[in-house]
Amino acid sequence: MTGRQSGRAAELSSNHAACIWIPLFALRCEQQQRPDLVSVPTALLSPDDTRRLWQVSRTARLSGVRPHMTVNQAVGLCPSIKLCEPDPVHYDEQFSKLLLALSDVSPVIEPEELGRAFVGVDGLEKLYGPVQHQVEAIKRALIGPGGRATERGSATFRPSAVPPFRPGWEGVARLGWGNGKFAAWVAATKAKPGEATIVADAERTDFLAAQPIAVLPIDASTHRRLRQLDITRLGDLARLPQVAVVSQFGREGRRLWSLARGTTIDPVIGRATPEPIVADIDFPTAATDRTTLHNALGLLVERALRHPKRTGWRVLQVRARARQENGASWITCITLKDPSAEPDRITAPLATRMDQVPITGAVESLAVEFTDFVRGTDELQLFARDAASSARAGRQQALRRAVREIKAKFNASLYHVIAVHPHSRIPERRYALIDYEP
Numbered sequence: 001m002t003g004r005q006s007g008r009a010a011e012l013s014s015n016h017a018a019c020i021w022i023p024l025f026a027l028r029c030e031q032q033q034r035p036d037l038v039s040v041p042t043a044l045l046s047p048d049d050t051r052r053l054w055q056v057s058r059t060a061r062l063s064g065v066r067p068h069m070t071v072n073q074a075v076g077l078c079p080s081i082k083l084c085e086p087d088p089v090h091y092d093e094q095f096s097k098l099l100l101a102l103s104d105v106s107p108v109i110e111p112e113e114l115g116r117a118f119v120g121v122d123g124l125e126k127l128y129g130p131v132q133h134q135v136e137a138i139k140r141a142l143i144g145p146g147g148r149a150t151e152r153g154s155a156t157f158r159p160s161a162v163p164p165f166r167p168g169w170e171g172v173a174r175l176g177w178g179n180g181k182f183a184a185w186v187a188a189t190k191a192k193p194g195e196a197t198i199v200a201d202a203e204r205t206d207f208l209a210a211q212p213i214a215v216l217p218i219d220a221s222t223h224r225r226l227r228q229l230d231i232t233r234l235g236d237l238a239r240l241p242q243v244a245v246v247s248q249f250g251r252e253g254r255r256l257w258s259l260a261r262g263t264t265i266d267p268v269i270g271r272a273t274p275e276p277i278v279a280d281i282d283f284p285t286a287a288t289d290r291t292t293l294h295n296a297l298g299l300l301v302e303r304a305l306r307h308p309k310r311t312g313w314r315v316l317q318v319r320a321r322a323r324q325e326n327g328a329s330w331i332t333c334i335t336l337k338d339p340s341a342e343p344d345r346i347t348a349p350l351a352t353r354m355d356q357v358p359i360t361g362a363v364e365s366l367a368v369e370f371t372d373f374v375r376g377t378d379e380l381q382l383f384a385r386d387a388a389s390s391a392r393a394g395r396q397q398a399l400r401r402a403v404r405e406i407k408a409k410f411n412a413s414l415y416h417v418i419a420v421h422p423h424s425r426i427p428e429r430r431y432a433l434i435d436y437e438p
Helices: 025-033 071-077 088-102 131-143 181-190 201-209 220-228 234-238 242-261 290-305 343-356 387-410
Strands: 002-005 010-014 016-021 042-045 053-056 082-084 109-113 116-120 150-152 155-157 174-179 196-198 268-271 277-287 313-324 329-340 363-375 415-419 431-435
Touching: 010 116, 016 131, 016 181, 025 042, 025 053, 025 088, 053 071, 088 109, 088 116, 088 131, 088 313, 088 329, 109 181, 109 268, 116 181, 116 268, 131 174, 131 196, 174 181, 174 201, 181 196, 181 201, 201 234, 201 242, 220 242, 234 242, 277 290, 290 313, 290 343, 290 363, 313 343, 329 343, 329 363, 329 387
Parallel strands: 042 082, 174 196
Antiparallel strands: 002 010, 010 268, 016 116, 016 174, 042 053, 109 116, 150 155, 277 363, 313 329, 313 363, 415 431
């Protein structure tokens, strides 16, 4: 594992990766809470549109039910299907505890999506031994505390205790090990539940060549175009000249061609940032008024910003979650365009998102969580000697933000005019354009 400095924070990286994939993670969380759902056709409703399905169990798929179907279509195909209201706060909590358990094995953890994460394994051979032992250490982390002690050399190794999360992931998680996240992910897709697929460096190229193009991170239109060109496996794509692929698919084609050939090694990135900061409130009476919820968001953001752990950091990513009176939950996450420590710049996008994806029931509790940070601070008043200098610094900062947004929006440079030889008889020598950097 190597440390490096980036524009955001100190980062840890690892070229070799282990991928932990738990398909239908949210649905499995529901089944662990309600074991009676395991043997019957089940579907989770979408958190954004309760008229459509989100995740569908295998037994429901056998009846023709598919994700994104409407509820009416699903019931028509499978009258006995059990429909569950989503509880995204619970799923997020369980996934966070899973990541915490994995961090007991390696400090380099990168979550990809709900139910899928990568563990950096460079250097773990000094702690656990060969690859097989590293995989076993990850499996023990999936069991949680109280795992079976394992002999390693002359010492007895027992995983250190981690906060318990729903047990049983070790039987459903699929593990893949390889050089780079893509190879590890493809290996995980080939593994059986509770088992691991290990791709040695010398075997990576041949292993990838035999895989279907469905493992590539591409949209449906690109996938369709590849099939129209009779490209069904990564090896078919890798054998094509790079120039031909780029001419058809542009910059994305170059990336896909490199992934198919196994020449791109995408490392696992883990960053050393403060632990998440949470501020929450319980309403004495369940709240439904939008203004009340917006005001509560603002108060919670201000409270979280005052937390001592936030000192010296700007907020990049913030999450809001609500627990409703009917037992359901609501959650949203936003990434700020410009990291900030100003309450209004954090609260406004949260309130907008709450209006776009409204909470459907009365809210019993509301929480705001800062999950990602960037070094530095926007609190100019701490460094300004008086109110006037603070105001000037604020205007300068706003100007810099405006310039960045204009450049990004129009993909153009900004210049300002300076006098070079204002009294010259040649007009072209009187003034010049230089890059504008406030």
